[in-house]
Amino acid sequence: MSERHAALNTDLYELTMSAGYFFSKKNTIATFELFFRNLPDNRQYLVFSGLKRIVEYLLSLRFTGDEIAYIREHDAFRHIDESFFEYLKKVSFTGTLRSVPEGTIVFDTEPVIQVTAPIIEAQLIETYLLASVHIETLVASKAARVVDAAYPAPVLEFGSRRAHGTEAAVLAARAAYIAGCAGTSNVKAGMEFGIPTYGTMAHAWVEAFDEESDSFETYHKLFPHKTIFIVDTYDVPAAIEKIIRMGKRIDGVRIDSGDPLETSRAVRAQLDSAGLTDIKIFASGNLDEYKIRELVSRSAPVDGYGVGTQMVTSADCPSLNVVYKLVQVTEPDGTEKPCFKMSSGKKLYPGKKQVYRISEGDKFTKDYVCRDTELVPKSGKSLLETYIEHGKPVRDIPRESITRQYVMDQKKQFDAALFDFPSSYKYHVEVSDGLEKEYLALREKMMADN
């Protein structure tokens, strides 16, 4: 997923602020934390994803000569001294990145990524980090619900054409797989991440032949194993009748339109009456977790689902309130100062934090967010791990199949109610007394100062 001009894929204000820091706070060390300000109404948990891309970006962060030339052209930089552009030529990420592992089930309030670096570097990377976590966590969180609804039937991710561009298609395929999908239709995602790829034929294939049965015969000859025919190009019962008459061994049929409950029942009956009980039925066509749950609850004879648009755009919740906030600065003299934005009732806890996931027996009971320096709670496992230390990688990102297994394992450790929808269940995230006190103290100080 290397990206041309990645360093430039940022908001202009990250660059103006960087220039500002360069001339006024070059030696200040900052800690920023990335977290979800709140969970949307129809999400009770999120599946964190997007870290792999961030690590690659940070380790290769550079500005090219033409990029710097473009930045300099801006009217805003008219009065900025040459030394800043000399700095940009040499800049790289020299800081420390802590993060919860990809695939971790996370909640609002808790930091999922923490960056400690010279303030210029920590600021410059904001937009890229947010955009990367946003798309992957968004889709992984939606996909986890779809996978649950279909379980134990497998879900394939088929959304490349309706994802928000071709990059989003690849990232969505990765996120959906991590969250439990069995595979993707996207070939690039298959090649880059080792995700199983699936696909057979479109309606166009059938239409390109004078007779539907010719299209089936030709396809079966070329792809005699794992053959799946699309059967709704013209008339479903007629297509099934043709398959029965063909007498070839095929693996399945795909229904892509109409009412999937009625159609799957009719198709099953028709196939079974011809003794073709082993031909599987796959359903696709604007499905989501709600429609799949309805099909499952009514015992639709569907053996697998292809899900696209609704999942890769996270249609019922197409964005997450993900933010990256300055929580602490360390001045050149060593003074550590917790920071936070105060206005408009958005509560933000100051200071560098850690998150512990507390267990009882084999179940998670709550998360505990505290200052990084506070005492470790008993039976708590820390979630933030170090991936980059002073600009050097110190921990590998697991293969996607391993991360997928990690998601599945975690699901067993939470109360099952977390995965219901709709549901009023809320997992408990506790904020330490230390953090609450610091928040109140800072708030008082700010009000007195302003």
Added chain:
Amino acid sequence: MSERHAALNTDLYELTMSAGYFFSKKNTIATFELFFRNLPDNRQYLVFSGLKRIVEYLLSLRFTGDEIAYIREHDAFRHIDESFFEYLKKVSFTGTLRSVPEGTIVFDTEPVIQVTAPIIEAQLIETYLLASVHIETLVASKAARVVDAAYPAPVLEFGSRRAHGTEAAVLAARAAYIAGCAGTSNVKAGMEFGIPTYGTMAHAWVEAFDEESDSFETYHKLFPHKTIFIVDTYDVPAAIEKIIRMGKRIDGVRIDSGDPLETSRAVRAQLDSAGLTDIKIFASGNLDEYKIRELVSRSAPVDGYGVGTQMVTSADCPSLNVVYKLVQVTEPDGTEKPCFKMSSGKKLYPGKKQVYRISEGDKFTKDYVCRDTELVPKSGKSLLETYIEHGKPVRDIPRESITRQYVMDQKKQFDAALFDFPSSYKYHVEVSDGLEKEYLALREKMMADN
């Protein structure tokens, strides 16, 4: 916007079908048309965008050796003869691309892109074409509404961090600009497409200083022209008071939280009472066309808007029903056959088409969709233009600023009711008698055959 492994950014079934066509229909010429099957409930028109990227993709379409090696590994291709992979090594796009110009206001049913090419090539490119048109048209169509709501106040696109990935951020910036936004915060989009870029400071800038007024002073010294301060980090009236006391000439203040109506009124009053009537007020923070229209209708003293998440994710409608359908094949013997998919009541007109936009005086009255070979209606302007002919580019894509002007010019030529929301107005798209008859005849034939 060159993309690595672009040819592989496709669904696996495009490749299996291509192999199938290679061995059975190599010399068939196909015409596919890309169109919007319906307009979503809350859209009355779409602003077509995404063509530039498609032209670049088609002109550079190639498979690399490692890509072909990856494809061959697939179990599905186990029985496929070597000659297909030899073909893939040499494949390029040799067909013809017709499209409506970028920025054209379009409606459902009418083809916006038409590809005529050897069927293998025309099929291979489906996923990429759909994904590219989808994201840009989606965002341009949303942005046009936001721009209308704010008019004449300018709208800046600020959504990079919440777009669906960093590529979507750049594509959304381009689409929003074409649709009428005044500029973007995205630096890469600025460099690639010549879009004006904007940006000042975040809350973090203010927090990084002990005193808010130090953060303002430092910023003003470095960026003395077009200075805009963010004033809601701690307490808005206190921040405005500091600006008044500073006595420096600044251009504006930005409010990013709270109730923008109340806050803008209070800020305006505070500034005006100090004689600072020329300091402008900018509002941002989860705005969309509905909120902006409300602010405008209540005469909020806001001089410009920054819009992000809601616009770049098209939050009230995060996907469009865009499809790419086979409409005609020409067999090696010259026989032309119109095609269509019939099932489940989705009406699709067969055959290669043209779209005419009919005017009366200086107003558009309706669009007329007909067979490409039908008589040209009087006072009709054809919308589909040829961009690539037999693999060679024959028409340039205008600069983004020109396309933006084209969108604005068209808006004056439609009934103003088209741009209201909500509204029951529906622009008339007429389908020719010739197309309707052909549809009915084919439908009858299909039903008899099946």
